Structures are given as C-alpha cells and as structure tokens.
Amino acid sequence: MTIEAYADTIVPGEKRSPDDRAIAGAASGGGAVASGAIELLETPGGGLAPALDALAISLNDHATEYAQERGLVLDDDVPPFVGLSFDDRTALVQLLTAPENPEKQMWVALALFSNMAFDSAAHVGTLDAIAAGHPGLLTIGYFRPDTDGVWRFPQFSYGRRLADSHPNTTTTGSPA
C-alpha cells in the first residue's frame, strides 16, 4: 500500500474505488499503479524487489517525521505515507529525491520504475499491454502496430525541403 502510494505520487491516477486510500485520485485516468507499477517493482529481474519492504518502512518513517515537523495528525488506519495528503506526499517525494539527499538514489530508482510501468509497461509484453488497454500506453497515445505486431509507418515525411542547409556543408552532408 505504501509503495502504491509512492508510485501514485509519481504518476497519479484515479481511485479504483471510492474508499481507495493508496491512490490519492489526483488525476483522471489510470496512473502508475493501474499501469502495473507494483508488478514491475516485484519482478525479480528488475533489481528492486528485495528492497521493497525496507523502502516501505523507510518511507513511512520519513512520512511520520514529515508529519511531526509540520504538526500534521495522521490517520492510524493506514501507513503514515498513505495517510499524507497528495500535496504532502508530493512535497516529501521532492525532499527525498532532491540532489542533496544522501538517500536520493534509491528514491529516484523507485520513481524510475514507477514511471516505466506507466510509459512502457516493462513487466508485460507490449502487444499484450496494448491489447489489454494498458492505461499508460493509452495515455501517451502510443500508436498501434501492424497486424503482425510490428510497427511500420509508410506515411512518415512532409516530403519536402523545410530549411536551407548550412552553407558550410560538404557534398556528403557533413560539416565542412
């Protein structure tokens, strides 16, 4: 749930149900979680899977500290990070991934993978993802392949000269 909330802060989406707590519901359409961020993070080949539990604990510690410093009262029903508002989750992620933060690298890695689930569905085959209506690939408007599952774009060019070449160009097209 904590990691879901982190992924949702990176690429926010709409709640799965009205009482969804992990997903803050800050944006319309599916976000990182609906795109499979947890599945991707748990993929053994990805490299982050063994660290996820520790990351969740650490993230909640940071959330508790963040809330205390600001006098925020957190709801006991959910982990501290999940208890934060979307704006506070965002502010905390900004602190954790800031260049001067010594822990930056692991929080950036978590963000990279969350984003990757959304924009490329790296945990499932791309054709399957498209067939299943993967929210991320749909959101970015990724064009579909030909029927054989391969991309080709026979229409690809405006077909005309659109600028003058630099006068210092060789006949083979390099800088002179």
Add this chain to the structure above:
Amino acid sequence: MTATESTDVLVIGSGFGGAIAAYHLAAGGARVTVLERGPWLTAEEFDHDFLLGSSYTRIFDFVVGDGMSVLGGNCVGGGSVVYFATMPRAPRFVFERRGSIGRRMWPAGISRDTLEPWYDRVAEALPVRLTPWEQVPFAGGLFAAACAHAGRTANPAPSAIDLDLCTNCNWMMAGCRFDAKRSLLLNYLPAALAHGAEIRPKHEVQYLSRNDDGGYRVHYRIVDDVDYRVLHDEGAIDAKIVILAAGAGATPVILQRSEPRLGPMPHAVGRYFSGNGERLNTAVFDEDRVREVLGLTRDGGQAYAAYQIGRGPTVASWDQLDGSLPEYERFSLEQLYFPPGLGTILAQAPDATGPTWFGVEKKEMMRRWQSWLTIFTMSEDDNEGVFGPPPETGNSHRLSQQMLGNGPLRYKPTANTWRGWSLSDAAVKDTLERDGLARVMPWTNDLVGAYTVHPLASCRIGDDPATSALDDGHQLRNHPGIFVTDGSAVPGALTVNPAMTIAALAERAMPGIVRAAQERGVAVRYGAPSPDGETAGRRGVTRAA
C-alpha cells in the same frame, strides 16, 4: 589445471573500435579472437517490445554514475546495434581544440584533412549516405521548419541507414529487425568472421596480466544468458597483441583493474572523460500553432503529432558550429526521438507550478507525448569525468538482470560545460518557442546526473604523456602491445555524433597495429579492401599514407 588458450590478437569488445580491428587483422592473416560481454543477436531477435528481457534491455548497458549516466550497447556489434546511425564527420575546429589543458588536445598528426581518407573508408564500408529531404520523418521536418522560421539553417544528416529497408518504426534502440540500420553486424563483423576471426559473446573481460614473453593474458568470466548479475566460469587467453575496445565507459575500468598485474597506468587512464557535452531538451508543440505558423500538415489532417514515427535523429542545426566562436560556445542541435521507458522520467513539464519531472503536471505533459520533440545538444564540455576505483567485475555494480548498474564515474560539470549547455538551451528555447510554437524545458540533471550516449576520452590519444593515455598510434603508454581503439581514445567532445570519428580513428590506427603485430612475430599484412570488397577507400588511404 586447464590449458590457457592462445591467439595472435585478442580484441575486447565488438563495437566500432573492436569490429574494425578484428576485420583488418583477420583479413591480414592474424589469428583474431574477439571477447564480447553481451549476447549475439540477429535481425529476427530484435523485438518491438518494451518487456524487460526483450532485446531492448538485453543489448543495452545503462550505468548510473555520480553526476553522469552512460548509455551504451551491450552485444556483439556494440553501440552500432542500438545507435541511431547518424554519421557526420567532425567539424574542422574540433581538431584544434585546446580544452581544459590549454593547448592543442589532439595529436599534431591528426586534423580534419588527415582524417578525411579514413572517414571515406568508413563511409564506404557501412555505407553512409546523405538523407534526402523527401525521406526526412515528420519530427525532423518540424525541427527544420522551426529553425527556418527562426532564421536558422537546418541539415538533414548523413546516416548509415538503408532508407529503402527502413519502416520508420523508431525501434532503433532495440536493434533493427529490418536490417535497415547499417550496424557492424552487416559489414565489418561478418567480414572478420569470413577471414577466420572468432567472436565469443557473453565473455566479460575482467583484467589483463603480463606474460614472460612480453605478451598478455586476458582474463574473462562467462556472463549468464539472462541474468547478467550472475557470472559463471572464468578463463584466460594469451595474446601477442591486445586491443581494448570495450567503450569509453568500460575500457579504463579494465585497465585500472589490471594495474596490480601490469604495473602503473598512465595518469590519463580513467581521466578526462567527456560526455560529448550532451544535453536534452523536451518541447511540447501546440498543434494548431504548427499548422498556422509553420504551415505543416500531414496525412489525416494532423499538423504533427508524430513523435513516435521515424528513426532517431534526422535533422541537425549547425549554426553554432562556427570555428571562429570561442571554445565552449560551439554546439550542434539535433532532433532526436527518445522512446518510452528510458528517458520520459527526465523530461520536465514546462510551466509547471509543482514538481516538473513527476506528478500531476508531468502526467498532463505525457498526455501530449505524440506532440513532443526532443532536441539533443552536443557541445564542448571540459573533459571533467574521472573514474573512481573499479567495481569488482565489469564496469558497474549491476542492479537489474540486464541494463541497469551503478558505476564509478564522477562528473561535476564545470562552468565551461555549463556555458555550452546554457547557450544551447537558450537557442532551443528561442527557436521552438517563437510565436507560441511550443513550450520547452531542458531535461533535469538532478536525478541521474547528466546523461550521455556518446562517452569519450577516458583513455585518450595525444602527444603529451601527462594528459594522454595513448600515443598517436593508440598504443597504451609504457605498455607496448596494448592498443585502445574505441571512443575512449578520442581526445574530447566532437560537437557532433561521434561514431564516424571513432571509426575513422580506428581505421587510421590499423596500419600501425599491424606493424606492431608483425614485430611480435605475427604473420599479418595491412591492406584489406572494404568489408564488401570495395577498394576506392583503400586507394584513398594509400595515397594519404
């Protein structure tokens, strides 16, 4: 104890530096063995698939350092398999650069003129062709039109792509399944094989040691087929000549790790690393303005909305490649496609009031992904990268089964480097935001540092032993018989894509390496034609020699 194998010439890495060396030495009659850390894939194995474990991750190496991340090829053919095949020659002024050492960085023997016949050889071998405007994809056309609107010039770039075979799928980084891209898998490497060279994939070289006969022993580990974090058996091969061509992110690491056995390395090994002054700007275009201001429309009445269509960079702007400008103020701008998965996270939402690289506003930006245009800067950085102590194996501590690792490179951009970046950012903004065409913001360095796909100069050639690891014949100083022919030998940033220059330098180094092999008793001659038998380029270099 298993017997150690032996060969005449051992080549480490099969990218431009390695493939060219393997071909010339094998064609000349030497026994050549190539050790390549990555797998060996052919066209039908190059997937259109982002799935972890598809060719998109199998053939890549992405190493995050402190302040600089390096993206490179990891397969037989090296960077040529994943690259975009844009192949310009470097501008004349590059060879006169002074850089951070305050005097000419390049060896006195190399200029654009003296390199020209070697460039010709590469152009013949791949081959490299000028892209006609009629074949420039929408994104390149849009960039060109925006440049023209801003009173600038823009050039379709020369490239090593067979345009008749290209489908404009933009999956180049996963390898080309149509064999349209003229990678080394289609020219130098098959020609080397035909002459008896042996290529062994999944062999990661760890270090070198010296033999009593003045030759070298090359120590490797076998890499697991799927999980590159797992290394299997080790082995060693003796050779009279060793050619390091593991790429600028890996060659110095192998040498550093060899230091306890080989003795002290030249000071410049693992220093003076250059990211080719690279920087990326992501623009989001206003489709209506593209139509109204630039008069562009495409099939179906769209103006642009075609980020996904095409093939990497096709149009570059060279207005700032003026040799009379001060050093660090010269750069090229190139339109580029960057596929999802690797870099989207670094694109920043222009005008965002909250965080720029993640969150609500970034998601809004991603909804308009098809209207993105990426502009790639190649500028004159300050060779400020330094490699720290080598990791236990390979050139990084691998995190994912493939692709992702943490490496020892440190890169703190100097004011000079920032100068080029800032000027180029301003030029991009001025060009693309004119009359409301687009909104643009540079990628952030805050997350994984600066980012390069063109690592250079970590083991550079030069005339001065204090600031160059190699002499102008690419031989490692104080270690006769070891040569470096990959991007690490290039002295500094080139302000354009480097593969053509890396390849030309490798070609140029060959006669000398053949001579060194002869001196060590190898029966080998120099003078092979182009891999497909063409001899025009050979005549050119004979005249030059």
